[in-house]
Amino acid sequence: MRKLILALTLSILLTPLALASFSDVSQTHKNRIAIEYLQEEEIISGYPDGTYRPENTINRAEMMKMLVEGLGITPDSDKYRNCFPDVGTEWYARYVCYAKEQNWVGGYPDGTFKPANNVLDVEAFKMILNARGVELDASFVPLLFATVSPNEWYRPYLVTAEKLNLTDYFKPGANYKRGQVAEVIFRTIVIDKMDVSSYSLQAQNEMLNRQTEKPEVSYEAASYIDYTAAKREAYEGTRPFAIFFYATSSSTCYLIENELLKNLDGYPDGVMILKADYDTETELRNEFKVTSQNWFVIFNGEGEVTFSNSLFNANDVIDEIIPTL
Numbered sequence: 001m002r003k004l005i006l007a008l009t010l011s012i013l014l015t016p017l018a019l020a021s022f023s024d025v026s027q028t029h030k031n032r033i034a035i036e037y038l039q040e041e042e043i044i045s046g047y048p049d050g051t052y053r054p055e056n057t058i059n060r061a062e063m064m065k066m067l068v069e070g071l072g073i074t075p076d077s078d079k080y081r082n083c084f085p086d087v088g089t090e091w092y093a094r095y096v097c098y099a100k101e102q103n104w105v106g107g108y109p110d111g112t113f114k115p116a117n118n119v120l121d122v123e124a125f126k127m128i129l130n131a132r133g134v135e136l137d138a139s140f141v142p143l144l145f146a147t148v149s150p151n152e153w154y155r156p157y158l159v160t161a162e163k164l165n166l167t168d169y170f171k172p173g174a175n176y177k178r179g180q181v182a183e184v185i186f187r188t189i190v191i192d193k194m195d196v197s198s199y200s201l202q203a204q205n206e207m208l209n210r211q212t213e214k215p216e217v218s219y220e221a222a223s224y225i226d227y228t229a230a231k232r233e234a235y236e237g238t239r240p241f242a243i244f245f246y247a248t249s250s251s252t253c254y255l256i257e258n259e260l261l262k263n264l265d266g267y268p269d270g271v272m273i274l275k276a277d278y279d280t281e282t283e284l285r286n287e288f289k290v291t292s293q294n295w296f297v298i299f300n301g302e303g304e305v306t307f308s309n310s311l312f313n314a315n316d317v318i319d320e321i322i323p324t325l
Contacts, residue, residue: 022052028230029054031179034186037208043070044182054179060105061092061115063124063181067104067131068095070185084113104130122154124176124184125161132188136160148172164191165199202303205237222264222271224257227281231274237303240270240324242317245285247278247293252312256294259314267318270325300324 021027025035031054038044039052044066046052058066068075080097081089084107087096092115099105100113104127107113119127129136138156140163142148148155154172161167166187187199194203225231227243235241246253260273276284278293288297288308298307298320307320 022046022050024051025054025179028228029179030229031183032230033204033208033233034183035179037186037189038070038182043185052178054177054182056178057118057175058124058178058181059116059118060113061090061096062178063119063127064095064099064105064115065092066181066185067127068098070189071131073098084111086112087115090115099127099131102131118175119181120172121174121176121180122157122172124181125157125167126154128181128184128188129157129160132185132192134160134164134188137163144168145172163198164188201233202237221269222267224260224264224273224275227274227276227284235272236299238301239272240299240301240321241272241274242296242298242321243274243276243284243288244317245278245281245290245293245295245297246275250278250293252294253278256311256314256317260317263314268322268325271318271321273317273321296320298324 021032021036022039025032029035035044035052035054039046044052075094075098077089077094080094080101081087083093083097083100087093096105096113096115100107105113128134136156137160140159142159142162144162144167145155145158148158152172158172161184164187166184187204190196190199190204190207193207196203232241232243244253244256246257248254257275278285278290278295284290288295288305290297290308292310294310294312296307296309296311296317297305300306301324306324311317311320
């Protein structure tokens with residue numbers, strides 16, 4: 001019964017949108033929510049075989065269609081055509097020519113647009129920020145892009161993207177992928193709709209009308225399950241939970257886990273502990289500045305971290321979690 005309840009809980013929390021996913025966008029894909037939201041809003045569409053191909057690169061013509069339709073605009077194909085020597089009356093001409101009229105994009109030195117060329121990440125940010133009407137802030141002091149020279153034309157776009165929390169670190173000059181483009185566009189939509197200064201998970205959850213009170217089904221019993229990024233994303237800001245940084249080489253971790261499992265049925269309803277692999281979850285460790293094994297990060301129902309440190313027995317773990325319930 002416990003397993004059935006937990007499965008139902010996970011299914012509910014990991015399905016914030018009522019639209020069927022693309023067949024190649026898994027529940028754990030890092031851009032899943034963005035892709036599904038844009039699909040539901042008819043901003044993006046997939047391929048005839050039902051895939052989205054989030055890891056594929058995106059070309060300049062596809063990018064223009066996504067940006068223009070993302071604003072709810074369908075340009076008149078009779079008006080918007082023949083705006084570049086290599087853009088005539090093709091399916092993408094209306095989007096390219098509209099974007100040119102709005103000064104979102106320009107051509108190459110030879111006057112062409114080159115619609116089939118892949119979009120570089122720095123080009124993508126320029127296009128997206130221009131299309132969404134985002135004011136650049138070159139004065140913001142960046143951390144992710146601090147090493148980008150002030151002389152680079154794209155630095156103001158990267159700096160502004162960091163200020164708005166639109167992206168994670170990348171090396172400028174790489175081809176941008178379809179999933180990444182969807183994520184950045186989605187984050188700008190969250191900022192606009194929620195009227196916030198930068199993207200956050202809390203703003204995203206509120207926009208998606210995520211359940212912000214404790215879901216009744218998830219409090220049927222205490223649970224101890226393996227960590228995934230998707231589970232954290234689903235729970236954060238919706239219910240209390242803890243992340244346990246477990247190392248197989250640690251006898252303390254072994255003892256804590258044994259005690260947790262032995263006494264799980266006796267713990268209060270709503271206790272949720274996610275077991276993360278200390279040795280492989282390096283990015284997660286860095287995020288919370290985890291410096292030792294048997295470290296616990298505990299979140300309350302609003303997504304705030306109430307505790308982040310080492311614990312040495314199961315009783316102390318439960319004592320730290322209970323006030324968040």
